[in-house]
Amino acid sequence: MAPLTLADELVLLAYDDTGVNRLGRPHLDYGLSGAVLLELALAGRVEVADDRLAVTDPTPVGRPVLDDALARVAADGKRRRPKDWISRLAKGLPDRVLSGLVDTGVLRRDSDRVLLVFPRTRYPSPTGAEPTAETAARQRMLDALLADGPVEARTAALLGLTRAVGLDRKLFRELPKERLKARTTEIA
Template structure:
């Protein structure tokens, strides 16, 4: 397939080698929506102005999910916050991203039932081992967290996404926890992109975390009152 987007990489990281999702579903949905916004910001297509996300360049990128998101943002007659777009873009997004990985032969789809009753869909790799694209993403993220100094923008953005959806505890478990905590904060505050791009990325990552936290709180309250 064409070069993987941040959404593709996040989806690969979110599933274990058996094809089982390691996150709750709202976290995956909103994380992937955030990935689209981060990709658009890195490409100079969107930026944050007065706390609202706006299109800076409407030129398509040639990737369906990204171009659809860019068109929706540009066509909206109201300027919205990154948080609003994370919620709006999340619907059906995991299926679209995973379909792309299946079509490309990176993953395969397996449907069965748990205890012969509950339907389940898993997404293991075609070989049964970790996909090469996922290995590369893990390696560059781990190298960035283990090292000092500047971080390549796409890697920094992917690390920020992983942190927002709470995948960091799985990805960096072999590194000292104090080191990981300090380095993630350093990368989040780092001067590794233009001021406009960095602002868009920081606000998008914060928006993903906010939406996920709100969804988790709502689910907990619903369970407690049922």
């Protein structure tokens, strides 16, 4: 299995062990768009210049969600701000990321009806326990929060994303609020 993207890790962190989105929309949608843009920046495909997103290398990275976003940014004749791309890329992104995790066996899709009327789809782990990739991401972030000094770029990006969408306090309830806020500000 290919390494997970930041979007994959954010989805795993946003869904609880029963497969329910504890973050809600549009927070998850926008967070995933940010994760895609950060992943492209870390891969050296885009950068922010003069407050606008610019493609520096249009070569696909080999991940459909990322390649689609890169192609859309490259094909747009107008240079836009990153926040403009967040809303443009958000539509349908959670479903695509979740489908990718289902296809690779990290999650499973359970569909049913509530009160026999309202459709509901949940995305629990196939084993019923927290996926190992989620555990690893959570531990990586916790280690960074508890340590001092520089943090690896992917971990810093994931911490920034969780803070931006309001997931950090849900993930790290055991840490003092002041420590969490100070350290995430320092990492950002």
